[in-house]
Amino acid sequence: MKQEILESYITYIFDFFQKSRCFKAGQGNMLRNFRFAAEKQFTRNQLGILYFLVNTLIDNGYLYLKDRDFIALTENGADVINGGECVIPKISLERTIYEKETSRSDIYEQLWNIIGSNKENDYAPLYVDGPLFYNTIRPYLTTLSLPHTYGEYMAELREKEEFTSRIKWYRTLFLALDENDVQKFLKDLSILNSATLL
Structure with a gap:
């Protein structure tokens, strides 16, 4: 159950990049656009979990934050989008x-x-x-x-x-x-x- 829940949130995060036509390392979108899209779909508690997992993916080297409001794919993140397996990052x-x-x-x-x-x-x-x-x-x-x-x-x-x-x-x-x-x-x-x- 826990793994399925994590995978569903992580899939949502990577789907956001795909919908933004981001497939390569360095490509991304404004963090406020991610938040705006997520707020339409998730409850307040779910948003807390989603943002926690974004930070976890940053911590694990799948995403990075540039200039505090631009979130982008790393090589590892681009690999996931381009056919790699959904990852269960190390939680910290x-x-x-x-x-x-x-x-x-x-x-x-x-x-x-x-x-x-x-x-x-x-x-x-x-x-x-x-x-x-x-x-x-x-x-x-x-x-x-x-x-x-x-x-x-x-x-x-x-x-x-x-x-x-x-x-x-x-x-x-x-x-x-x-x-x-x-x-x-x-x-x-x-x-x-x-x-x-x-």
């Missing part, structure tokens, strides 16, 4: 959603749009289940005295009559991270989640 949450000047709460909102929501809908291209999230973040939160397992943590939340919905407790734990650990956690989550994509 720490590079694509983390910015030091962005509030932790805003970073979490971006993260949730990518890893949250339901497995059944298309809002979570990198769906992360509770055990994976908990086991990845727990080592960074040693001062909280968290239970050793996800199951024990859920039991503790129920006992204290606290929220057990993923969006709530993911947020609580994420916001408890030390500033110096946010990027490290996002990197670990990227690596562990990438292993479940293929």
